[in-house]
Amino acid sequence: MSRKLFWSRLLPVAAILFAASAASAEVKTLSEEPIPYKGDELPERTKPLLEIGPALLGTGPLDPGFVLPTGAVWQPALWVFGQYRTGIDIYKSGDAPEVQEWANRLDLFANLRLTGTERVLFGLSPLRDEGKFTGYHRRPESREGFDSNFSGEITALFFEGEIGEIFPDADPLDAGGLDLGFTIGRQQLLFQEGLLINDTIDAVALTRDTITIRDHSVDTRLTGLFGWSHIDRDDNERDHDARLFGLFSETDFDTSTIALDAIWVTGGENDNVETDGLFLGAGTTQRIGKVNTAFRVAQSIALDEASPSVDTGTLFLAELSGDPMGNDDVLYANAAWAIDRFASAARDPIAGGPLGPVGILFASPGLGDYGTALSNRAENIVAAATGYQMFFNQERTQIVAEIGTRLATDRDQRDAVAIGLRFQQALGARVVLQLDGFVSRQENQDTGYGARSELLVRF
Template sequence: MSRCVERVFRFFGAAAMATCLLVGGHSAWAAETSEFSDEPIPMKTPDELPARTPPLVEVGPDFLGPGNIPEGIELPTGAVWTPALWVFGSYRTALQYFDRGPTDQLEEWRNRLDLFANVHMTPTERLLVGISPLRDGSDFSGCDLSSGGSECEWHTDLDVTTVFVEGEFGEIFPNLDPDDSRALDVGFSVGRQLLFFQEGMMLNDTVDGVGVTRDNIILPGIVDLRITGFFGWDNIDREPSLDGGATTLLGLFTETDFRKSTFNLDATWVIGSSNENAIGDTFNIGASSVQRVGLYNTAFRVNHSMAFNPAGQKTTDGTLFFAESSTTPAYSHDVAYLNAFLGLDSFTSAARDPIAGGPLARVGILFAGVGLGNYGSALSNDPDDSYGAALGYQKFFNQQRTQLVLELGGRGHIDGVNPAAGALGLRLQHALGDRTLLQIDGFASVNEDQADGQGLRAELLFRF
């Protein structure tokens, strides 16, 4: 298998270089055609527009369909609802080979199916229900091919992975504010829902809870301020290897828009369970600033976790610093990026889904998992006492239907105990029709004082 992988890597390396040379040759052409035309462009007629790609099931008004909006049903509150049911989802299937050096190699075929039913009332009110029938937690349906044979396991878990109701009081009760002059821009969501804050570094988990959001708060010097309070009572994952382990999650999340930047300040308190295996309480706080500096998009984040469990081992004190920058080279739609991180002590996320991987996924494709099977990240996404960076280039071509990402990354450890590592990775994505995507990922890594690593996977993604 290793010889085969070496040959494949050589092929993809040559293909990547050839692609860059060929596509890079279009820079002059792009420069000649980058100016806006002085000729007016007429409006397209409905017959000239691309055909709509509908979801799997549509009952009621079409999803993003043309034409007039239906009259709807007027409620006693004054709200007008136009009920619709849209069923959509995705199916992923992949062949994967993974060997990060320190870990045992694996060869597998894995599958994932996600189905959602969206009961639409208005653009702000809906009920969303989702299931993932081909997986049981982090175990995905498919076959283990590592032993030369094929040991297959098929999961038919119909547990609900997502179910929540969301809306806005001002839209549900418009008669209370016919002039839209009162502070009724208060949204809510109740049920099992995804919490994703600080780009998943602080919080990336599906939690049972209720959230309330006050939007459109205008203060001097501020364009807009949004504040969200959240109370979670179940389905809280403290560690990738631990199911639950907490009874309550309290969160306060803010987003402030200034004229030249967006600032987020988020805080959570996770209360541990009271049983004998309790892992204690954890307080997390995170701040970020996103802005454009000249020709560069930049973001700076700092997240800190504080544990209140002297005897515990699952939650600890630590700080994670993160910086990212990207730019679009002249006369192109491409993206060049450089991201870096620094972890001091042992930072712990407030809650993290077992299939979400570690908090360093934002650094680059070499640090991110794929969310399917046992194929891990090329470089460890554990931030404990470590530092690292990723330099990459994302190339778009073939009328934006194909993209290639080439990335070089590395990481080291402050304490000098864990070995340093570096890797080169690529990701090729190509659209097949309107609903299908082919994705090929590969990497080769060098690990200090350990065997080198390599990985290769091919995935088909179907959206419906």
């Protein structure tokens, strides 16, 4: 018998014997019993205000849910949660009169989770009416007393999901390009770290994810967005005639993430001036050696005449941070340069101007009339801040010390400098105590100062 004939007869017999042994082998399946967590003890779970259905961050057997005709498996759960903020403060900026107040803010949310990618979110802020908060105020220009800025306005109501997850039977092998995420409704938007958009608007968006360029990028996300209502312009005023069109991209490379954005806003009239504008942004985030870095540039273009709502200007932002002590402490240094007057496409009434990312001296607290130590408006200035964030008590205590400045690049602006301190302490699992204070000095103005205490309760 030839060698070729021998192997041709032996191989089919070997295949039959292998198949028979595999059929008789024991097949192991996943256990039906919960397996305890291996490792250190998990901290006790902090429950939301209300849970119906599977627990938020709970453990144990998975809810089997139910199957839709599309093939999707939904496991509904309703979680109601929120936070309450109450603060007492005193604030004075330059020659402006001193303001004293007790301000309150309540944010409530109901999250109807259908799957890991599909949900409906509903939100209210009943103690806030746009940029005004319920509480006791003492202002020199108005009466002293309690202001009841109650509001039933819906602050969030949107549905988000992914087409490929809602219709899995349409692409069972996940190869048909149905990784299309979408969202529709009233939602908070933040682009280019709030330089271009920091607002809650009524919008619909479609996102194409998992776009890869072989040997170049890990992932690219493209988003097209249309906003039709609830749009606040750069002057923090509502423009009921504004419409917003945006195209946003974000690409993950091996060493950095790059975002490129473009927005067109068709607005109403402001003092009989059309307020259409074009807004462009680019940003890159990466780690250089042991330093975390982010660099951004944003451009606003008034397509008609300049107005409080829109203007033409350029804003550069650089952020650097690291841990020089080799522990959890953070040293950071940020700087911004505004050429002419840069205007954002949309800004919430409580967001202030676009320089908030520079530091805590520029960031709006989002509660009451307490302003910023240094103006966060971006018009012909160079702004900078450096600070050190220290952690103690297993990170339940932190202190931030910061110094910042604004240097004018034309005669219409004033130089200013400020120092600030922030203390935060966790109290139990739901409460945080925060203390803030600053002293500022602006050219040809009185010394400014501010101090505030706040309790934040999450439930």
